[in-house]
Amino acid sequence: MASNENPLGPSPKAVEAMKQALPEVNLYPDGNAYYLKKVLAIHLRVGEGNIILGNGSDEIIRVIVETFLNEGEEAIMGEPAFLIYRLAVKIMKGQSRLVPLKDFTHDLEAMARAINERTKLIFIANPNNPTGTMVTVEEVDSFMKEVPEDVIVIFDEAYYEYIERDDFPRTIDYLKENRNVITLRTFSKIYGLAGLRIGYGVAGEELIRGMNRVRQPFNTNSLAQVAALAALGDQGHVKKSREANRDGKTFLYEELDKLKISYVPSEANFILVGVNEDGKVISHKLMQEGIIVRPMGMYNLPDFIRVTVGTEEQNKKFIKALCKIKNFKNRQD
Numbered sequence: 489m490a491s492n493e494n495p496l497g498p499s500p501k502a503v504e505a506m507k508q509a510l511p512e513v514n515l516y517p518d519g520n521a522y523y524l525k526k527v528l529a530i531h532l533r534v535g536e537g538n539i540i541l542g543n544g545s546d547e548i549i550r551v552i553v554e555t556f557l558n559e560g561e562e563a564i565m566g567e568p569a570f571l572i573y574r575l576a577v578k579i580m581k582g583q584s585r586l587v588p589l590k591d592f593t594h595d596l597e598a599m600a601r602a603i604n605e606r607t608k609l610i611f612i613a614n615p616n617n618p619t620g621t622m623v624t625v626e627e628v629d630s631f632m633k634e635v636p637e638d639v640i641v642i643f644d645e646a647y648y649e650y651i652e653r654d655d656f657p658r659t660i661d662y663l664k665e666n667r668n669v670i671t672l673r674t675f676s677k678i679y680g681l682a683g684l685r686i687g688y689g690v691a692g693e694e695l696i697r698g699m700n701r702v703r704q705p706f707n708t709n710s711l712a713q714v715a716a717l718a719a720l721g722d723q724g725h726v727k728k729s730r731e732a733n734r735d736g737k738t739f740l741y742e743e744l745d746k747l748k749i750s751y752v753p754s755e756a757n758f759i760l761v762g763v764n765e766d767g768k769v770i771s772h773k774l775m776q777e778g779i780i781v782r783p784m785g786m787y788n789l790p791d792f793i794r795v796t797v798g799t800e801e802q803n804k805k806f807i808k809a810l811c812k813i814k815n816f817k818n819r820q821d
């Protein structure tokens with residue numbers, strides 16, 4: 489329960505598609521991912537020229553920074569937010585400007601105030617990892633009014649398909665306004681294909697062309713391409729995964745409430761849990777009970793752990809182990 493993977497696994501259709509494709513792995517993949525892009529374009533209602541595929545969205549983050557950020561230029565991001573942004577910026581000798589979250593949520597007003605003449609990129613993980621919080625359509629709209637046209641805003645929507653609120657922003661619509669916006673999505677989370685490494689970015693054609701020049705020609709492999717295509721076609725699996733996640737979150741919230749353990753309500757498939765002591769110690773003890781969670785020291789949240797919503801059985805096991813470690817009376821016995 490440490491890496492926000494889908495506990496239900498991949499769509500069986502994705503597995504079948506890979507089996508079919510196995511005998512042809514002697515061939516190089518389609519560097520342009522013709523079929524996957526075609527279907528994605530229909531799915532997202534954008535042009536094929538508005539899509540870039542990556543070896544996970546992690547790779548696209550790297551490609552964005554390599555393509556657009558020059559030495560000494562700045563990228564604005566939340567703190568804490570997804571760590572990969574900062575690493576990518578550092579590799580390119582850029583500067584990360586960290587803007588503290590407010591109530592565990594991206595503070596878009598403060599992020600807008602942080603823009604200066606050196607600002608090139610702004611990263612917004614929505615929902616944010618590791619907090620699970622989201623910024624709303626209203627907040628994003630007012631924020632975008634403050635962002636200069638030449639600054640590129642990256643909305644990292646790795647958990648998009650888990651969202652059930654109707655005030656989530658439709659960032660792909662900024663395409664129509666010709667804004668410099670890149671929306672990132674992935675097949676690693678709800679689609680259950682993390683091991684295959686495939687994600688995508690959606691942006692204006694000019695931005696996509698620039699990034700395509702920088703990415704490696706065969707950055708997504710052939711099995712990942714066919715699996716992603718099949719997974720897209722199995723929205724039933726997506727729906728089932730979203731519903732299981734909702735039920736799992738409800739269960740975990742109820743149990744944590746009973747135990748008076750605080751947590752940040754999440755729009756994603758993980759929960760940031762306040763353990764009131766060293767999260768690393770708690771994680772280690774959970775490990776001894778057979779459960780892996782993520783301690784949050786790396787994110788400057790030493791008293792927290794991040795728990796991925798698991799199957800019903802995993803969630804129960806987690807609560808039971810947490811009770812044992814915290815010496816609470818286990819209500820499930």
Ligand SMILES: *Cc1c(COP(=O)(O)O)cnc(C)c1O
Nearest residue numbers: 544545546570617646674676687
């Ligand atoms: C998991 C995650 C990703 C990375 O996904 P990959 O497509 O597996 O590289 C990107 N952004 C955020 C915020 C994530 O949590």
